[in-house]
């Protein structure tokens with residue numbers, strides 16, 4: 562058993578169904594998405610291939626699935642023609658189901674996705690001049706109840722599987738048409754090397770969608786390993802950021818076993834305030850959290866830790882708060898940058914966003930303290946696409962209405978094909 566399975570989850574406790582790496586399917590076939598090369602090889606052996614064949618086929622199939630984005634075994638041209646139906650009888654290549662896809666006027670795109678067992682979650686793509694960031698969910702709902710976060714008002718339904726997590730990135734590449742086009746049989750292989758970010762839209766990933774990624778540690782790690790695998794999605798760990806509300810006992814493992822950039826949702830510098838807005842603070846306090854940041858493996862001046870700070874009017878936005886923030890980050894000698902996030906209101910929220918003048922004054926004090934503190938521009942507001950505030954618009958529609966719309970969209974796509 563791993564540390565994370567033994568760890569108790571604070572906050573509202575829901576019965577969480579046992580997480581599985583494979584979601585069983587009614588037709589008995591197995592979805593390969595989310596599985597490692599070794600797991601695929603094991604399944605091929607169990608299905609009757611001899612060990613040498615299983616190893617070779619697993620390597621080829623892995624490349625087709627994760628590097629090339631194949632969604633059909635028939636596309637796997639270096640695998641014998643007779644072998645392809647054998648694969649299709651036993652396995653499938655899944656993607657999350659798309660319930661709804663929205664475009665914002667600023668280019669932000671949001672997808673409402675549904676698991677095979679009918680739970681909805683979201684993913685957002687935010688294009689910028691020099692990069693494109695995909696905001697990925699790790700859980701349906703969240704056990705933590707941060708008072709300013711809309712996801713915090715939902716109970717945790719379940720952890721997403723590795724397939725459902727890496728599946729978000731794969732679906733985004735499908736939608737953006739960004740799979741490398743090289744050929745594995747060596748004929749006219751125009752990109753045998755690693756995936757590069759040059760000229761591509763999707764260059765960065767942030768684990769900032771629904772859920773607390775460090776409470777779904779194993780699945781997030783397995784999914785990100787597929788994203789970082791040179792023969793998989795081949796995205797550098799330097800382009801991936803995991804955001805945590807401060808699950809101290811899992812932070813060191815995160816640095817060691819995943820090794821991605823860390824973002825910490827600090828949001829307050831005084832105990833009473835952080836206890837209120839990020840209740841996990843009652844379990845792991847500010848000093849303990851900052852010490853875990855100072856110890857984070859891989860943090861350096863070249864790879865600074867991001868501290869997220871949501872600007873809440875008259876709650877955490879005073880000049881004293883800004884000065885205390887600088888003092889704390891210096892006390893722990895942290896290679897830090899601060900992201901000031903204007904609060905994104907949602908119906909029923911008990912907070913207001915700080916005024917633009919207040920946010921600027923706060924930012925100036927932190928900058929003067931020698932720490933970068935840019936104000937994050939809200940993106941995709943017309944489609945409620947802000948990270949941490951997902952699912953709002955979707956919930957305004959009834960489930961039945963969305964089902965009808967999804968069926969209509971599918972019929973339309975089929976009519977076109």
Ligand code: SAH
Pocket residue numbers: 707709710711768769770771772773774804805806825826869871902903904905906907947948949950
């Ligand atoms: N659970 C993780 C990651 C998901 S939340 C975490 O808390 O870090 C991603 C980010 O969005 C967090 O910094 C979160 O505090 C922020 N956020 C949540 N609700 C928000 C809101 N209404 N307005 C602005 N930022 C919000």
Ligand code: SF4
Pocket residue numbers: 703704705706707710711712713714770771772773806826949
């Ligand atoms: Fe969960 Fe993060 Fe929202 Fe807090 S801010 S409730 S940890 S998703």
